[in-house]
Amino acid sequence: MAVPPGVSEQNFRRALERFARVVGSEWVFTSDEDVALYKDAYTPLWNENDEKTASAALAPNSAEQVQQIVRIANEYRIPLYPISTGRNLGYGGSAPVLSGSVVLDLKRMNRIIEVSERNASALVEPGVSYFDLYRYIQERKLKLWIDCPDPGWGSVIGNALDHGAGYTMNPYRDHFGSQCGMEVVTGAGDLIRTGMGALPNSKTWQQYKYGYGPYIDGIFSQSNFGVVTKMGIWLMPEPEAYLDGNIECFNHDDIIALVDHMSYLMNTGVQNAGTNLQSPLRFAISQEPDLRALLTRDDAASVARLNDVARQRNVPIWSNTFKFYGPEEVVRAQWAYTKRRLGAITNSRFVDGAFYRMPLTEQQKSTLRDEQDLGVPTLGTFSIGARTAQNPTPTTGHLGFSPVIPMTGEAVIESQRVFSRVLQEAGRDVAANVFPQSYHPRTFVILVMFSVMHNVESNRQTRTLFRRLIEVAAEHGWGEYRTHTTFMDDCAKAYSFNNNALLRLHERLKDAVDPNGIISAGRYGIWPRHLRRG
Amino acid sequence: MRRRLLSTLMWTLALAVSWAGTLVPAIQQQPAAAKPQPGASSQLQRGKAVFDEWCAGCHAPGPRRPGTQALDALYKGKKPGALEERTDLVPKLTETFVRKGVSVMPPFRKTEITDADLAALAAYLAPKNQ
Numbered sequence: 001m002a003v004p005p006g007v008s009e010q011n012f013r014r015a016l017e018r019f020a021r022v023v024g025s026e027w028v029f030t031s032d033e034d035v036a037l038y039k040d041a042y043t044p045l046w047n048e049n050d051e052k053t054a055s056a057a058l059a060p061n062s063a064e065q066v067q068q069i070v071r072i073a074n075e076y077r078i079p080l081y082p083i084s085t086g087r088n089l090g091y092g093g094s095a096p097v098l099s100g101s102v103v104l105d106l107k108r109m110n111r112i113i114e115v116s117e118r119n120a121s122a123l124v125e126p127g128v129s130y131f132d133l134y135r136y137i138q139e140r141k142l143k144l145w146i147d148c149p150d151p152g153w154g155s156v157i158g159n160a161l162d163h164g165a166g167y168t169m170n171p172y173r174d175h176f177g178s179q180c181g182m183e184v185v186t187g188a189g190d191l192i193r194t195g196m197g198a199l200p201n202s203k204t205w206q207q208y209k210y211g212y213g214p215y216i217d218g219i220f221s222q223s224n225f226g227v228v229t230k231m232g233i234w235l236m237p238e239p240e241a242y243l244d245g246n247i248e249c250f251n252h253d254d255i256i257a258l259v260d261h262m263s264y265l266m267n268t269g270v271q272n273a274g275t276n277l278q279s280p281l282r283f284a285i286s287q288e289p290d291l292r293a294l295l296t297r298d299d300a301a302s303v304a305r306l307n308d309v310a311r312q313r314n315v316p317i318w319s320n321t322f323k324f325y326g327p328e329e330v331v332r333a334q335w336a337y338t339k340r341r342l343g344a345i346t347n348s349r350f351v352d353g354a355f356y357r358m359p360l361t362e363q364q365k366s367t368l369r370d371e372q373d374l375g376v377p378t379l380g381t382f383s384i385g386a387r388t389a390q391n392p393t394p395t396t397g398h399l400g401f402s403p404v405i406p407m408t409g410e411a412v413i414e415s416q417r418v419f420s421r422v423l424q425e426a427g428r429d430v431a432a433n434v435f436p437q438s439y440h441p442r443t444f445v446i447l448v449m450f451s452v453m454h455n456v457e458s459n460r461q462t463r464t465l466f467r468r469l470i471e472v473a474a475e476h477g478w479g480e481y482r483t484h485t486t487f488m489d490d491c492a493k494a495y496s497f498n499n500n501a502l503l504r505l506h507e508r509l510k511d512a513v514d515p516n517g518i519i520s521a522g523r524y525g526i527w528p529r530h531l532r533r534g
Numbered sequence: 535m536r537r538r539l540l541s542t543l544m545w546t547l548a549l550a551v552s553w554a555g556t557l558v559p560a561i562q563q564q565p566a567a568a569k570p571q572p573g574a575s576s577q578l579q580r581g582k583a584v585f586d587e588w589c590a591g592c593h594a595p596g597p598r599r600p601g602t603q604a605l606d607a608l609y610k611g612k613k614p615g616a617l618e619e620r621t622d623l624v625p626k627l628t629e630t631f632v633r634k635g636v637s638v639m640p641p642f643r644k645t646e647i648t649d650a651d652l653a654a655l656a657a658y659l660a661p662k663n664q
Contacts, residue, residue: 037642041640386638394637
């Protein structure tokens with residue numbers, strides 16, 4: 001039997017017996033076969049000594065049980081690793097950062113405690129997935145939308161805590177920004193409620209975030225100070241209509257004006273959703289080495305050549321999809337204004353897109369191109385790396401390198417060149433692998449995707465390259481918004497202002513809120529005192 | 535927004551081990567899968583519910599279903615890509631894929647699909663005579 005680090009086998013057995021009395025023996029998993037189910041299915045450490053593994057797993061079904069488990073874990077110094085649905089694939093999944101931890105599997109805590117149509121909010125437990133919440137709303141015919149990330153089986157709470165994002169309207173697509181009130185079992189075993197939830201019999205827990213005193217909800221995101229057992233989330237009232245449209249630009253430097261206009265439209269609420277900035281030309285030339293090499297250069301002749309190719313092939317260098325949610329007359333006016341404003345970009349062209357009146361019929365839902373734009377959860381994202389007619393050799397998973405860059409055209413150009421050069425040096429594809437995404441308001445995230453394989457050597461090369469990208473990004477003032485557990489220390493080190501002052505504060509908080517270092521050791525680079533290096 | 539990359543991403547590493555490629559051809563053809571009819575056993579109804587909750591997102595018929603798309607690409611018309619249309623899914627095969635995963639499909643934990651639910655799912659997808 002695997003044993004947590006620093007724990008005797010005798011004490012571990014005693015602790016497991018105590019855990020079993022809390023959750024029932026059928027919800028304590030210790031066999032190799034059962035514990036293996038908690039490995040990270042998309043690990044870049046496959047079959048290596050460092051591959052993250054648990055020693056056991058527990059599955060409570062209430063906050064009270066979580067509290068009892070945390071107290072027992074403190075008594076025996078058992079490291080716990082809470083997961084919500086455990087489907088954070090690409091970011092570590094259900095495997096602990098510290099091998100040998102006991103996974104606290106919260107999937108059974110899947111109650112939707114309340115959905116308020118009038119307040120457009122929900123109060124849920126961590127095991128509630130986007131599919132669950134969507135079905136609940138649909139079955140009751142509530143005029144509410146969820147905002148879901150790529151995989152619909154992700155946890156509403158887990159995704160918000162990891163600063164995940166979705167595809168509908170601002171502010172709902174910023175999932176942590178849409179959370180309103182938590183219940184947390186701290187590392188020391190206290191049960192707290194944040195915001196208005198601290199007021200017994202509060203009538204506004206899911207309506208007013210800040211409560212009274214310091215706003216501390218943020219310390220429970222991307223951290224390891226406690227176990228969130230309930231969370232409020234704001235939902236979107238069903239809009240009357242949806243409309244989208246594209247702009248296509250054929251000059252390389254058009255990106256500067258395009259992003260400035262996009263930023264203005266978003267910050268004034270004219271465009272009330274995220275963007276989908278693409279570079280169709282990058283893909284069009286991905287198999288042409290001479291042209292592909294231009295993507296890493298910043299001299300005028302290379303830019304002029306790209307412009308010539310775009311015009312000759314009638315393939316835009318840049319495109320963006322604008323999405324609008326609201327009354328029909330408003331969304332049509334928003335798109336008309338957008339076209340008028342962006343019409344100043346020479347040689348740009350507009351393509352009208354989809355228009356829907358709500359509610360969608362089931363027939364319409366079945367034919368949507370991008371379901372999540374309309375608040376419909378899917379698993380379509382798992383086409384990434386899956387076998388297709390064009391991809392006869394599927395991967396075993398993927399990783400995303402995702403630094404935050406300014407929302408300017410200059411930053412898009414610079415970051416694409418910088419990262420393309422790093423990829424080129426490593427012999428990777430430079431044309432397709434650099435995407436500016438608008439996950440959160442006011443910034444872009446550059447997304448560089450990697451496949452992971454059941455192949456030790458290729459995974460090692462990918463990890464080396466990933467770490468190189470973290471370093472290069474930091475040299476340019478760009479840091480990741482979120483990362484796979486394998487790289488959490490590397491990313492944390494990049495946020496090093498004033499001799500790592502922020503990380504040191506995180507560590508002091510850790511010592512105060514979780515004095516025995518029980519919860520999620522190492523998550524987001526925060527280690528408990530007894531495991532800190534240096 | 536990873537999904538927006540699907541049509542364009544270039545996956546240059548090509549070293550995956552395919553469970554489907556090694557296991558599936560060894561399974562003999564069987565009669566059509568047991569679909570729950572009115573009055574069907576509670577286990578088959580439960581199996582259908584498990585399928586709808588956990589499998590349909592990837593394995594139902596139609597476009598934008600990665601599992602169906604992957605199996606269509608694997609079998610090239612020799613077998614249906616949609617699992618409910620298969621006639622050769624013996625219970626052991628379903629149980630193996632659910633607990634071991636394959637390619638980008640992860641394994642499923644017992645807090646997601648219990649052993650009892652897995653047995654019901656396997657029975658639902660199994661040929662009638664299983």
